[in-house]
Amino acid sequence: MGNKGVFLDRGIVTTIVVLCLIPFLLQNSFHYEIAIMCMLNAVICIGLNMLVGYTGQISLGHGAFAGLGAYVAVVLSTTFEFDPVLSIIVSVIVLAALAFFISKPVLKLEGHYLAMATLAVGIIISIVLTNEDELTGGPDGMGVSEFHILGYVFENDIQWYILSAIFLVFSIWALQNVVNSPFGRILRCIRDSETAAKAIGADVPYYKTYVFVISVVIATIAGSLYSYYTGFISPEESGFMRSIELVVMIVFGGLGRIYGAVFGAIIITALPQFLTFLHDYEHMVFGAIIIFVMIFMPKGIVSLFDVLKVEKKEPKKDNT
């Protein structure tokens, strides 16, 4: 088996074409905001999917990591007047160190215990962010300085759209190359049977830590960019519900599927915007949709495409 990296394949080309066409549909700032939110969430989900979908390690704390990462970057550049790019780099280093530090005891756990431990870490982060109001502005949040890369200031929606789109395409491309590499195969092996992975000589804790740190770093970058884009940050973005939302996105889209995370992120991000006409019924409908998908499409939304594919290519497939 050749392990040549994928440079461009049908999926990526389609994604790029779609991303180029979408701006023609966006009519106002609000539409752009939803589109950018969808893309940055998709990026976080791609990283999270690598951890949950490919390696089989659930995390209910990634919203908090994204929020904390955003806070570190934003506080550095707003309060201490660091360069925004430098702030994000520092934030990435801090969060990577944190993730590395906690990964060892946390990732030893499995199943519900792992879920609860990551959730606990997330809630502690969120409580700290809410209470350290001298730095973070407390529950009311804080304004964020403008974002520029080497003096080029990002100020309008189209610039942010392009930046997010590039980031998204790059993430999809990177994930695709990772999962199809020997590294990716070991990750899937860990998911399917940790004992088997150990038996073939894989250093399981090393791989788990590696993926955990990478997913936290991706969340940090995407979370920071989102705060720079909106010009505002509040502890709500690191809350319990945010972390849940992220996991719902990837499960909804399809665990362990490259485009699963992307579709899930887009649908779950955009759906509440379309459900606002339901007013108070919004949450109820949202919960019902999650339940419905979990019961009738346990493999996620992208499994719908598989049905189409199977019908086209292998019409006479039988289960022998």
Added chain:
Amino acid sequence: MVELLQYSFGGLTVGFIYALVGLGFTVIYNSSKIINFSQGEFVMIGGMAAVFLSYAKFPFVLAFPLAIILSALLGYMLFKLVSMSSNSSVTSLIILTLGYSIFVRGASQVGFDKQMHTLPAFISDTPISIFGATITPQAILVIVVSLCIVTGLYYLFNKTKIGKAMLATADNKDAAKLVGISVKKILIMNFMISAGIAAIGGIVLTPITSTNYEIGIMLGLKGFCAAIIGGIGNPFGAVFGGVVLGILESFVAGYLSSEYKDAVAFIVLLLILFFFPGGLFGAKKSTRV
């Protein structure tokens, strides 16, 4: 000294509420090995339903059982949904119960409302003074009710045939079926009992802490911490965990910082998971390949 006693009373009261929530986790876990992330919502529904029934001029003796039945029905519905789901991986069950909790919270927002509500104390409002510290009769009621429930559960699981059938179901569903246990009935019973216990917790705590549609989130998480501290699956463990947690929280709030009170449960949870993964009373577990 009076301060210490006062904080302990406060902690005990909250602790027994956590214990009731933790017991709910224990009951479902004991028969199905599922951690129900919507447990907190059953607590909330119990309290809210009792409040609104009493607004509708129902006397307490009618309102409370109805609230408990409503919650138990929601437990039954959750069982139906869980058994409809073909994929029983841990992740999808977690998402399913989380989805259910969002649904129930949303439904409560529509069916009831978003305001804070409270009930008058059931017995009397006059605090009782013990060595200078005070405790309300309602708090004593919470403690007594919790102790009764845990004793009842202990009796149920260890002394009755049905309880033994429940434990057998948890241990091995197929073997349980072979000896003639109706696994489905047992599971339904457990989901309903669990939701019912949670609702009782929600009702007795309402006069103390008030209630609204959002209280379930934190209560559920802390109840889970309680269950883990004591080793999940053990009713007395859940009570012990709840009490320890409640008292710790109350001391931290009193002596250290009230802002970080909510973090205590999660720090304790992490320490327990890292150092005693089976809970303080749990046995070491090994996985079969």
